[in-house]
Amino acid sequence: MRNAYHEQLSALGEQLGEMCGLAADAMEHATDALLQADLAMAEQVFADYDRIAALSKRAEHGALKLLALQQPVARDLREIVGSIHIAADIDRMGGLALHVAKIARRRHPANAVPDEVRACFAEMGSKAVQLARTAQDVLLSRDPVRAAHLRDEDDAVDTQHQHLFTVMMDRNWTSGVCAAVDVALLGRFYERFADHAVEIGRRVVFEATGGLPRQSAG
Numbered sequence: 001m002r003n004a005y006h007e008q009l010s011a012l013g014e015q016l017g018e019m020c021g022l023a024a025d026a027m028e029h030a031t032d033a034l035l036q037a038d039l040a041m042a043e044q045v046f047a048d049y050d051r052i053a054a055l056s057k058r059a060e061h062g063a064l065k066l067l068a069l070q071q072p073v074a075r076d077l078r079e080i081v082g083s084i085h086i087a088a089d090i091d092r093m094g095g096l097a098l099h100v101a102k103i104a105r106r107r108h109p110a111n112a113v114p115d116e117v118r119a120c121f122a123e124m125g126s127k128a129v130q131l132a133r134t135a136q137d138v139l140l141s142r143d144p145v146r147a148a149h150l151r152d153e154d155d156a157v158d159t160q161h162q163h164l165f166t167v168m169m170d171r172n173w174t175s176g177v178c179a180a181v182d183v184a185l186l187g188r189f190y191e192r193f194a195d196h197a198v199e200i201g202r203r204v205v206f207e208a209t210g211g212l213p214r215q216s217a218g
Helices: 002-036 039-070 074-107 115-141 144-148 155-169 176-209
Strands: none
Touching (some): 115 155
């Protein structure tokens, strides 16, 4: 009976890892759609998110079933409750990738990203996907040391996000108000996507140790 319980707990962790990989795929596809004004790639993100949402519901149901039937304590309890929160984090990551794809689709056939910030979004997209891939590895390995380092890896996304506002506020910005609104929204979507990946790392640390990693100032 106990072996079956731990098998179900392990399967839940693997399911979360699969979801996180799908979120990384979704943001990778969304970034390609954004930078290349690729309508087909934007539509792919909708399919990606549908898969994430379905797995999220399944993971939440599985976690609640384990809570109800097994009455776990200590680390097992932290892991199951944490899994519910992690599933929600990943679902939001998929939703943020979807928001990026929606802007790319809305502006098609034009490109939603002005030339002044294309390199910035290419960097943010690459780093955001990398963070999600690392979060996926952390979910599968449950390595609290690597999980804690996700906070440091997020710095590159924060730096690029701040740079976007520097570019938009410069007097040489010529792309207009509509493009500025798109850029501000897109930057926020990437920043929040990365933040959810970091939060997954924090939850894994808590599950393993019962404590949270120290947050950097700001």
